[in-house]
Amino acid sequence: MSAGAPPVLAARGVSLAFGTPPAARTILSDLAFEVPEREFVCIVGPSGCGKTTLLRVLAGLLPASAGEAHFQGRRVAAPQPDIAIIFQDYGRALLPWRTVAGNVALAFEARGIPKSEHAVRSAPLLAKMRLAEHADKFPAELSGGMQQRVQIARCLAQEPRVLLMDEPFGALDAITRQTLQDEFARLCESEHRTVLFVTHDLEEAIYLGDRVIALAANPGRIVEIIDVDLPRPRRQLETREDYRFLEYRHRLFQHLGHE
Amino acid sequence: MRRVAIGMIFPLAVTALWELAAWAGAVSGDSFSRPVLVAAALVAAVADGTLLRQTAETFVSAIIGLAIATVLAVAAGAVLGLSRTLERLTVLTVEALRPIPSVALIPVALLIFGFGQNMTGSVVAFACFWPILIVTISSVRGIDPRLIEVGRMMGLPLAKRIRKLALPAALPGIMVGIRIAAGIAIVVAVTVEIAANPRGLGHGMIVAQQSLHPDLMWATLLWLGLVGWIANWGLLRLERRWLRWFWAQREA
Ligand SMILES: Nc1ncnc2c1ncn2[C@@H]1O[C@H](COP(=O)(O)OP(=O)(O)OP(=O)(O)O)[C@@H](O)[C@H]1O
Ligand SMILES: [Mg+2]
Numbered sequence: 001m002s003a004g005a006p007p008v009l010a011a012r013g014v015s016l017a018f019g020t021p022p023a024a025r026t027i028l029s030d031l032a033f034e035v036p037e038r039e040f041v042c043i044v045g046p047s048g049c050g051k052t053t054l055l056r057v058l059a060g061l062l063p064a065s066a067g068e069a070h071f072q073g074r075r076v077a078a079p080q081p082d083i084a085i086i087f088q089d090y091g092r093a094l095l096p097w098r099t100v101a102g103n104v105a106l107a108f109e110a111r112g113i114p115k116s117e118h119a120v121r122s123a124p125l126l127a128k129m130r131l132a133e134h135a136d137k138f139p140a141e142l143s144g145g146m147q148q149r150v151q152i153a154r155c156l157a158q159e160p161r162v163l164l165m166d167e168p169f170g171a172l173d174a175i176t177r178q179t180l181q182d183e184f185a186r187l188c189e190s191e192h193r194t195v196l197f198v199t200h201d202l203e204e205a206i207y208l209g210d211r212v213i214a215l216a217a218n219p220g221r222i223v224e225i226i227d228v229d230l231p232r233p234r235r236q237l238e239t240r241e242d243y244r245f246l247e248y249r250h251r252l253f254q255h256l257g258h259e
Numbered sequence: 260m261r262r263v264a265i266g267m268i269f270p271l272a273v274t275a276l277w278e279l280a281a282w283a284g285a286v287s288g289d290s291f292s293r294p295v296l297v298a299a300a301l302v303a304a305v306a307d308g309t310l311l312r313q314t315a316e317t318f319v320s321a322i323i324g325l326a327i328a329t330v331l332a333v334a335a336g337a338v339l340g341l342s343r344t345l346e347r348l349t350v351l352t353v354e355a356l357r358p359i360p361s362v363a364l365i366p367v368a369l370l371i372f373g374f375g376q377n378m379t380g381s382v383v384a385f386a387c388f389w390p391i392l393i394v395t396i397s398s399v400r401g402i403d404p405r406l407i408e409v410g411r412m413m414g415l416p417l418a419k420r421i422r423k424l425a426l427p428a429a430l431p432g433i434m435v436g437i438r439i440a441a442g443i444a445i446v447v448a449v450t451v452e453i454a455a456n457p458r459g460l461g462h463g464m465i466v467a468q469q470s471l472h473p474d475l476m477w478a479t480l481l482w483l484g485l486v487g488w489i490a491n492w493g494l495l496r497l498e499r500r501w502l503r504w505f506w507a508q509r510e511a
Contacts, residue, residue: 061408081414092405097427097504109423110413140508158413 006073007034008162008194009083013067014057016050027053029219030067035162038192040185042209044202046256050220051198052088055164058196059085072161081110084160088167090148094139100126100150101135107157122157128187129153145176152184162194170199178236181208189232202252206245207234214255223255292473301478309463310482317459318486320376321441321448324383328444329437332388336395337421340429346396353392361386361447365455379451379459386447387440391433398432399425431505434498441494445487 016028027050035041045051056062058069060079069076071083087093094103104122113121126132129149139147148168155163168184169177185208188195199205205212206228214224226248230239239245274294280286281293292300304310339346364382372378406428410420426433452461460483467475499506 059412061411079408079411079414081412083412085412087405087409089405092403093409095406095409095424095427096508097430097502106409106415106423107413109419110410110415138504138507140504 005037006070007036008072009035009058009196010070011054011058011067012070014054014064014069015066016053016057016062017065026219028057028064029221031220031222032067033213033222033225035194035196037194040188040193040195040197040208040210042205042212043196043198043215044205044212044252044256045200045215045220046217047200049215049217051200051215052166054215054220055085055166055196055198059083059164061085081158082161083164084155084158084162085164086148086151086155086166086168088170090144090151090168090171091139093151094147094154096139099136099138100131100142100153103139103150104154104157107154110158122153125153125156128156130183143176145172145180148172148180162196165195165197167199168197169204170201177204182234182236184208185232185234202249202256203240206230206248206252207236207239212248212252214252216255224251226251288473289471290473292477296474297477297481300472300474301482304475304478304482310460310479313458313460313463313479314482314486316376317379317445317448317452317461318490320379320451320459321383321444323376323380324448325387325437325441325444327380327384328387328391328440331384332391332436333395333426333433336392336433337399337426337429339392340396340399341421341425353389357389359385362450362454365451368451369455374456374458376458379448379456382451383444383447386443390439390443391436394436394439395429395433398429398436401432402428431502434502438491438494438498441490442487445483445490449483 011031011033014028014031015026017024017026019025031054033041043051043054053062057064058076060069060076060083063077071080076083095106098106101119101122104125105118108118108121122135123132126135129152131146131149131153134142134146139150142150152168169180172180181204187193197205197208202212202214206226209228212224212226212228213222214226215221216223228244228248230242230244277286277291278294281288281291301310339349361382364385365378368378368381372381402425406424407420410424415423448459449461452459453465454461456462460479464476464479467473467479
């Protein structure tokens with residue numbers, strides 16, 4: 001956190017209501033937080049508390065009713081390629097008529113990179129996501145975990161400054177999910193990525209995050225912010241058995257456990 | 260093979276009945292001819308090239324019309340499918356123009372183009388435009404908004420979002436429209452040739468009928484059915500190839 005430089009991403013009093021005034025429903029209420037450069041920030045909250053809605057506001061897909069989303073000190077009014085989002089439902093976010101390589105290439109096409117360079121540029125990304133031998137398959141021919149890795153590879157190809165991730169591992173089985181958690185945590189560590197990671201699983205939030213922001217529902221508001229002091233790289237067994245992990249879990253559970 | 264063999268039983272039986280009925284004098288040879296004579300006329304017309312020339316004339320007109328209709332209707336349908344405002348502005352016009360029978364345009368097309376393939380092609384294009392337009396609008400409207408959001412997040416401009424996302428996503432639906440229109444194209448092309456344009460298979464049938472050659476008339480009709488069937492089969496094959504991803508998704 002270099003002093004003076006604005007945080008990569010910030011919510012400045014973001015509120016959001018759906019519907020017109022008499023029947024309006026407040027979904028997000030006066031949210032304020034920052035995502036500094038190179039930090040992995042997790043947002044955890046019960047289903048329906050507005051996590052997806054919040055990410056859509058930060059991504060510029062949805063205008064806030066009050067307050068502003070900021071990217072590097074400037075208001076986010078529309079989507080911009082420096083902010084990438086990994087959608088909750090990977091099945092809907094991939095282009096079913098394009099192969100794995102073709103889906104990743106979409107990001108290159110958007111950046112105006114000549115076609116001759118696509119293969120060279122996507123190879124390391126696919127290798128990183130362990131998709132190298134599946135480059136020519138269509139999404140329908142892949143497992144859920146592989147499809148999600150394609151979406152991640154495509155977002156990395158976009159070379160964004162910040163990654164917004166909406167319960168990216170939520171629909172996967174426990175083992176696939178732990179594998180992806182570790183792979184992704186390692187990737188973010190080695191590349192010093194800035195990430196805002198949404199989940200409803202508080203253990204996942206503590207396990208991955210440098211900081212955990214807890215939301216409560218109706219309306220969605222911040223009830224707790226925890227700075228996670230756990231050594232990296234994190235390990236599935238040791239980290240989860242660390243007394244600090246259990247203490248954080250305890251604190252968050254008080255807010256989220258009794259819904 | 261077995262399915263083909265079983266499928267052949269009915270037409271062969273009808274042909275045999277037709278031959279018998281002609282022999283017994285139950286149907287008039289002047290209007291119905293006889294299968295043997297029809298087959299001979301078919302072989303002769305294929306051999307001397309007239310049937311192939313007429314087929315080319317009819318199909319070139321039909322394909323020109325279908326191609327023009329496809330390009331215009333897919334472009335218009337994509338825009339109208341994405342923009343509610345434009346759709347509301349044009350819906351009345353579309354609903355007013357669509358019921359005009361395409362054949363009623365023959366006199367207009369004659370005035371503009373004179374005789375020839377452009378005249379038939381333009382009437383075919385009018386007839387094919389509507390089904391493709393309507394199917395394209397509804398297919399584009401039905402695509403998952405998430406796909407468009409993916410494009411917006413990457414910074415793809417609108418034109419590329421249409422070309423790279425909306426149209427491919429809508430392609431399975433659009434292909435259904437094109438296949439329906441392809442059938443219409445042949446019907447309309449032959450109709451125009453029968454009614455007004457002295458070329459192609461339609462005109463060939465009229466000439467055969469007027470010169471008292473029922474065998475050639477029936478032969479042309481059978482040929483038309485055969486060629487139409489092959490064209491549809493070819494389109495289906497193309498569709499299977501282009502939409503490999505779609506069928507992979509269906510089977511998964
Ligand atoms: N377009 C919309 N119009 C009206 N209400 C909406 C809209 N989108 C979301 N909501 C409401 O906003 C609330 C928050 O939805 P959101 O999808 O952000 O929750 P979430 O925290 O992501 O939940 P989950 O963990 O189940 O994904 C829900 O009550 C939902 O019904
Ligand atoms: Mg959600």
